[in-house]
Amino acid sequence: MIAHDEEGSVLLLTIGYALLALVLVLVSVDATSLYLAQKRTQSAADAAALAGADGFTLEVVDGEPRAELTDAGVREQAAAIVAAGQDVNLVSATTPDGVSARVVVTSLWRPPISTLFVPDGVPLDATATSRTALD
Numbered sequence: 001m002i003a004h005d006e007e008g009s010v011l012l013l014t015i016g017y018a019l020l021a022l023v024l025v026l027v028s029v030d031a032t033s034l035y036l037a038q039k040r041t042q043s044a045a046d047a048a049a050l051a052g053a054d055g056f057t058l059e060v061v062d063g064e065p066r067a068e069l070t071d072a073g074v075r076e077q078a079a080a081i082v083a084a085g086q087d088v089n090l091v092s093a094t095t096p097d098g099v100s101a102r103v104v105v106t107s108l109w110r111p112p113i114s115t116l117f118v119p120d121g122v123p124l125d126a127t128a129t130s131r132t133a134l135d
Contacts, residue, residue, distance in 0.1 A: 023115065023117065026115050026117075026118075027115065027117055029112060029113055030111040030115065030118045033111060033112050034109055037107065037109040037124060038126070040088075041086075041106070041107045041125070042128070044081075044082065044085055044086050044088045044105050044126070045088075045105045045126035045127060045128035046128045047085065048077075048081045048103040048128065049078070050128075050130045051077040051078055051080065051081040052073075052077045052093050052101030052103055053069070053074075053100065053101040053131060054077055055069060055074050055077035055078075056069045066134070067099075067134050068098050069098050069132060071094050071095055073095075074094060074101040074103070075090075075093040075094070077093075078090060078093035082105060087107060088105040088106065089107065090104075090105055091104040092104045099131055099133075100129050100130065100131040100132070101131075102128070103129075103130075104125060104126070104127045105125065105126055106123060106124065106125045106126075107123075107124050108122070108123055108124070109122045109123075109124055
C-alpha cells in the first residue's frame with residue numbers, strides 16, 4: 001500500500017533524470033565538436049607546414065644539390081594553403097634551421113549548442129613541423 005504523501009515522487013525523479021540526460025547529451029555534442037575542430041586546426045597546420053617545406057630554393061654547393069628554406073619562402077607557401085582552406089589564421093611560418101618548416105595556426109571554436117556548462121568560445125592553436133630532403 002502506497003502512502004498518500006509519496007504520490008508523484010517518481011514523476012519528479014523521472015523529470016530530474018531526463019534533464020540530467022539532456023544536459024549530458026548536449027555537453028557530449030559540444031565536446032565532440034571541440035575535438036573535431038582541434039583535429040581540423042591540426043590538419044591545417046600539417047598541410048601548411050608541408051607546403052612550407054616545399055618553398056625551398058635549390059642551390060648546388062660543391063657539386064651537390066642543396067635545398068635551402070627561407071622564412072619568406074615558408075611563409076608564402078603556408079599562407080597560400082591557409083588562405084585556400086578552412087577558417088584558420090596563420091600566426092607564424094618560419095624555418096628554424098633552413099631545412100625544416102615550422103608553422104603555427106590558430107582558430108576559434110564556438111559550440112554548436114550553447115549551454116551553461118560549456119564556454120562560449122575556445123581559442124585553438126596547432127603547431128606542425130615538416131622537413132625538406134633531397135634524396
